[in-house]
Structures are given as C-alpha cells and as structure tokens.
Amino acid sequence: MIPFEYRRAADAREAVATVAARPDAVFLGGGTNLVDHMKLGVATPDMLVDVSRLPLTEVEETPGGGLRIGATVRNSDLAAHPLVRQRYPALARALLSGASGQLRNAATTGGNLLQRTRCRYFQDVTTPCNKREPGSGCAAIGGWDRHHAVLGASELCIAVHPSDMAVGLVALDATVHVLGPDGARTLPLADLHRLPGDAPERDTVLAHGELITAVELPPASDMTRRSAYRKVRERASYAFALVSVAAALDVDDDGVVRDVRIALGGVAHKPWRAARAEDVLRGAPAAEESFRLAADAELAAAEVRDGNAYKVPLARNTMVAVLRDLTEARR
Numbered sequence: 001m002i003p004f005e006y007r008r009a010a011d012a013r014e015a016v017a018t019v020a021a022r023p024d025a026v027f028l029g030g031g032t033n034l035v036d037h038m039k040l041g042v043a044t045p046d047m048l049v050d051v052s053r054l055p056l057t058e059v060e061e062t063p064g065g066g067l068r069i070g071a072t073v074r075n076s077d078l079a080a081h082p083l084v085r086q087r088y089p090a091l092a093r094a095l096l097s098g099a100s101g102q103l104r105n106a107a108t109t110g111g112n113l114l115q116r117t118r119c120r121y122f123q124d125v126t127t128p129c130n131k132r133e134p135g136s137g138c139a140a141i142g143g144w145d146r147h148h149a150v151l152g153a154s155e156l157c158i159a160v161h162p163s164d165m166a167v168g169l170v171a172l173d174a175t176v177h178v179l180g181p182d183g184a185r186t187l188p189l190a191d192l193h194r195l196p197g198d199a200p201e202r203d204t205v206l207a208h209g210e211l212i213t214a215v216e217l218p219p220a221s222d223m224t225r226r227s228a229y230r231k232v233r234e235r236a237s238y239a240f241a242l243v244s245v246a247a248a249l250d251v252d253d254d255g256v257v258r259d260v261r262i263a264l265g266g267v268a269h270k271p272w273r274a275a276r277a278e279d280v281l282r283g284a285p286a287a288e289e290s291f292r293l294a295a296d297a298e299l300a301a302a303e304v305r306d307g308n309a310y311k312v313p314l315a316r317n318t319m320v321a322v323l324r325d326l327t328e329a330r331r
C-alpha cells in the first residue's frame with residue numbers, strides 16, 4: 001500500500017475544507033470499499049479524512065413528515081430503524097439485501113451511495129479501464145460482460161452501479177444534502193449518479209471536496225408503506241444484483257394505477273428510474289398485461305452484449321413480479 005496521511009475531522013466543515021484543499025485527499029466513511037481499492041492499487045489517495053465519527057448519526061422525522069438520515073448512519077442501523085421498516089420497506093429490504101451483516105455494520109449511508117462499480121476489470125490494475133485510468137480502454141467491451149449494463153452505457157464504459165440502497169432511495173424520491181467548499185446544496189438522489197458518457201471516471205456529479213451530509217425521504221404515504229424491493233443474484237447473500245427492482249404502487253378502487261414509482265438496479269451506471277414504465281402505467285389497469293407493456297417500454301432502449309442479454313428478460317420479469325405482488329398485497 002502506498003503511504004498516506006490520516007486525519008479525523010472534528011466537524012463537517014473542517015472535513016470539507018481539508019479535502020477541498022488537497023487534490024488527492026478523499027473522505028473515509030466505513031472504509032468497506034475504499035480500503036479494498038487502496039489495497040488493490042485502484043485508489044491511491046495521499047490523505048484520508050475520516051468522517052465516520054462526525055455527528056451525522058441521527059434518523060429524524062422532518063417537520064413535513066419525511067425522514068432525514070444522517071450520512072454516517074450505519075446500513076444495519078438504518079435497515080432496523082422502526083420508521084424505515086414501517087414507512088419505507090423498500091429501503092429496509094434494499095439495505096438488508098446488500099453485502100453481508102459485517103459489512104452493513106460498518107458501511108455508512110453516504111459511503112454506500114459513493115461505492116464504486118465492482119466491474120472486475122476496474123478492480124484489476126493490470127487491465128485497461130477508462131474508469132480507473134481515462135483513455136486506457138475498456139476491457140469489458142469484448143471481454144467478460146455478464147454483469148454489465150444494458151441501459152445507458154457508452155462506448156467507453158459499460159459498468160453498473162452496485163448499491164442496492166440507492167435503488168430503493170431513487171424509487172422513494174429521496175434527496176441528498178451535500179456540503180461543499182462553496183456551501184450547502186440539495187439535489188434529487190436520482191441526479192446524484194451519472195451515466196458514463198465520455199467521462200466514465202466520474203461516478204457522480206459531486207465536485208472534489210463535496211461531502212454528503214444527509215439523505216432525506218419525502219413524507220410517507222400508503223404507497224411508500226407498501227413499497228417493495230426485489231434483488232436477483234447468483235447466490236442467496238453477499239452478491240451484487242444481476243437485476244433489482246424497487247417499486248411503490250398506488251391503485252384506486254376501480255383497479256386503475258393512480259401513481260407508481262419504479263427503479264432498477266444492476267442494469268446501468270446509475271440507479272435507473274424507470275420513467276417510461278411509470279408513464280405507461282399511470283391510468284392503466286393494475287394488471288399483468290399493463291405491467292408487461294410498461295416493462296417492455298422501459299427496456300426497449302436496452303443494448304445487449306454476448307454475456308448480458310439475459311438481463312433484459314430478467315428485468316422485465318422481475319418488474320412484472322414486483323408490481324403483481326404489490327397489487328395483490330393491497331387486496
């Protein structure tokens with residue numbers, strides 16, 4: 001491992017100022033992803049600014065009835081929080097389907113959002129990777145692409161975003177609070193992560209020195225209380241999603257979809273809000289045929305490769321199954 005400096009920040013402002021002043025400094029949260037990358041030589045920061053003990057550990061109700069989640073709340077604590085379990089079960093399920101118990105005990109809310117792709121070439125410094133080393137090429141294109149993106153990829157990178165929690169949060173219309181050298185700002189969580197385009201080295205829209213301080217959920221509703229998350233993976237635990245679906249569904253007394261929110265994981269460089277599917281479903285009967293039409297509309301833009309073509313029918317069938325379950329649960 002390459003030598004680095006370690007500092008523990010006293011407060012968020014000090015952490016931001018310290019990282020912003022040094023180009024190769026980074027924030028350290030639970031360390032469950034960053035430390036691995038330092039061991040592998042994927043990340044070579046010259047300073048770690050430890051934010052894991054900042055007083056951002058609260059889960060609080062907002063005046064409007066939503067929930068504000070501090071950035072250093074551990075994934076296990078958030079998954080077990082009574083208000084999360086009761087009001088936003090899709091988030092609790094997404095958290096519990098991520099990683100392992102040990103890792104969830106260490107991983108933070110902010111760090112979970114900023115974890116990097118598990119593309120095997122990104123983690124192998126002997127192979128070309130535009131995300132790790134811009135301009136070097138992409139070993140996954142024409143290589144082992146079984147876990148890679150079918151939506152929104154570019155000719156420079158076909159990696160997928162690994163977080164389960166982020167998929168649940170996007171479906172729940174969460175926002176993220178950020179503190180930077182120029183002050184605080186808030187953005188929709190759906191806009192935090194970016195597609196690879198011509199700059200796959202950038203996972204998010206955050207500038208250097210910007211620190212996630214909290215995530216906020218809008219007020220709960222009957223729809224969010226019945227939200228769901230389903231993850232399809234290659235083994236029962238400790239595996240990333242091949243495909244995942246977070247959804248919330250509101251159906252009126254006549255069986256017509258009043259509102260719906262759907263997000264997909266494992267299919268793109270960011271948690272994928274299925275806006276086309278939502279548009280098809282609003283005002284349609286809450287029935288299998290509508291669900292299939294909606295899934296087809298969302299996946300019409302999919303581009304597949306030799307190893308990942310299975311993701312399209314898998315995403316389609318998982319979307320349909322989750323929506324069907326949500327419909328049956330309200331009866």
Ligand code: SF4
Pocket residue numbers: 117119120121122128129130131132137138139140141156157158159200
């Ligand atoms: Fe790197 Fe992206 Fe290609 Fe993976 S898919 S090797 S992360 S450029």
